Amino acid sequence: MNQRPGNQLFDAYFTTRDMREVFCDQGRVQAMLDFEAALARAEARVGLIPQTAVASIEAACLAEHYDFAALGEAIATAGNSAIPLVKALGKQIAKSDAEAERYVHLGATSQDVMDTGLVLQLRRALELIEADLAQLGETLATQAWRYVATPLAGRTWLQHATPVTLGMKIAGWLGAVTRSRQRLLELKPRLLVLQFGGASGTLAALGEQAIPIAEALAAELQLSLPDQPWHTQRDRLVEFGAVLGLIAGSLGKLGRDISLMMQTEAGEVFEPSAPGKGGSSTMPHKRNPVGAAVLIGAAVRVPGLLSTLFSAMPQEHERSLGLWHAEWETLPEICCLVSGSLQQALLLADGLEVDADRMTRNLDLTQGLVLAEAVSIVLAQRVGRDTAHHLLEQCCKRAVAEQRHLRAVLGDEPQVTAELSDAELDRLLDPAHYLGQAHTWVERAVAEHFALIA
Numbered sequence: 317m318n319q320r321p322g323n324q325l326f327d328a329y330f331t332t333r334d335m336r337e338v339f340c341d342q343g344r345v346q347a348m349l350d351f352e353a354a355l356a357r358a359e360a361r362v363g364l365i366p367q368t369a370v371a372s373i374e375a376a377c378l379a380e381h382y383d384f385a386a387l388g389e390a391i392a393t394a395g396n397s398a399i400p401l402v403k404a405l406g407k408q409i410a411k412s413d414a415e416a417e418r419y420v421h422l423g424a425t426s427q428d429v430m431d432t433g434l435v436l437q438l439r440r441a442l443e444l445i446e447a448d449l450a451q452l453g454e455t456l457a458t459q460a461w462r463y464v465a466t467p468l469a470g471r472t473w474l475q476h477a478t479p480v481t482l483g484m485k486i487a488g489w490l491g492a493v494t495r496s497r498q499r500l501l502e503l504k505p506r507l508l509v510l511q512f513g514g515a516s517g518t519l520a521a522l523g524e525q526a527i528p529i530a531e532a533l534a535a536e537l538q539l540s541l542p543d544q545p546w547h548t549q550r551d552r553l554v555e556f557g558a559v560l561g562l563i564a565g566s567l568g569k570l571g572r573d574i575s576l577m578m579q580t581e582a583g584e585v586f587e588p589s590a591p592g593k594g595g596s597s598t599m600p601h602k603r604n605p606v607g608a609a610v611l612i613g614a615a616v617r618v619p620g621l622l623s624t625l626f627s628a629m630p631q632e633h634e635r636s637l638g639l640w641h642a643e644w645e646t647l648p649e650i651c652c653l654v655s656g657s658l659q660q661a662l663l664l665a666d667g668l669e670v671d672a673d674r675m676t677r678n679l680d681l682t683q684g685l686v687l688a689e690a691v692s693i694v695l696a697q698r699v700g701r702d703t704a705h706h707l708l709e710q711c712c713k714r715a716v717a718e719q720r721h722l723r724a725v726l727g728d729e730p731q732v733t734a735e736l737s738d739a740e741l742d743r744l745l746d747p748a749h750y751l752g753q754a755h756t757w758v759e760r761a762v763a764e765h766f767a768l769i770a
């Protein structure tokens with residue numbers, strides 16, 4: 317029976333197949349073998365090893381040749397994955413070319429293999445994340461324009477505030493996505509670099525050929541050559557993890573907003589429906605925000621994982637004991653969680669179901685109170701701020717006590733009608749006329765999105 321990479325019950329819910337494949341056992345092993353094959357080519361290019369050895373080394377650098385279970389057992393004794401893999405690689409090469417086996421892993425150390433292998437995996441992970449973020453940005457830009465003028469109640473401290481628009485809320489989500497895309501572009505040159513330092517970071521084993529080999533190796537792997545090896549300088553990886561944490565948090569915000577608007581009492585915006593989606597094991601009527609749950613769940617889980625990366629930064633001298641080890645599963649898991657969150661966000665954004673009529677009804681739940689500020693601002697220009705504020709405050713209390721619409725109470729108040737006509741009051745109590753710069757914010761967020769594409 318074929319099983320998906322990762323072989324975890326919740327993988328389909330919390331991550332994506334493509335991302336799990338990047339970090340499955342085969343993905344990890346192949347990335348390290350890619351380093352070894354590239355090292356052989358680089359060393360042959362500068363004349364350190366014979367060109368005739370390269371083909372045999374390359375032929376053995378296929379993950380399918382290796383027993384992952386056996387490697388796993390050997391790691392428990394060796395302390396890292398490169399040591400048993402290099403031994404297995406040597407044996408595999410020796411089967412057909414004993415001479416070539418002498419040139420495997422020449423001048424490198426285990427951490428060179430593992431860290432550069434990780435960078436190769438992260439490059440693929442970054443491609444997946446960037447593609448999903450770009451698609452999400454495109455979808456959110458479309459939705460922001462679609463609902464640019466659709467009013468709904470703004471909410472502060474979970475209470476009705478003044479009106480906003482759904483487009484403005486979506487533009488907020490879009491802006492966060494755009495900034496995360498910008499951050500990834502900025503960090504990419506720092507992240508996608510070779511790790512190659514040998515035993516203690518000096519590359520002493522390669523003598524005068526060290527720099528030419530390092531340059532050739534970086535070129536073979538299409539990575540940049542950093543100013544120096546970074547065995548115990550982990551800021552590159554932690555920076556990437558931190559940006560992924562920001563993405564998770566921003567998507568969690570999106571999920572939280574949608575889940576709140578999906579509440580029965582609000583019923584304004586819904587996840588796209590599908591057979592069997594969001595149901596209950598006992599309540600037939602339920603429509604649970606199962607996609608938003610993934611976004612919120614990732615936003616909760618990733619910070620804890622990120623704290624591990626930060627905690628592992630003060631690594632000892634030229635090779636760390638335990639702190640480096642703490643990273644091995646942490647950053648891949650963050651990538652997997654963010655990929656799952658992005659996948660769900662794409663589904664939510666694309667199939668967003670909006671009940672504009674319900675938004676209008678909800679705006680009127682407080683019978684005009686959400687627009688008391690609009691009346692107060694205009695009235696203040698005629699009778700003074702304190703007088704206007706006190707007058708509106710009393711009218712609002714009366715509207716609540718008498719269970720009447722604020723418009724009716726204001727129409728009965730001589731101090732108000734002496735300053736404001738019926739037409740003015742009608743306009744001031746219309747949510748569509750108190751949306752401020754909502755349209756501008758949408759316009760700017762969409763423009764920034766398209767500027768990044770250009």
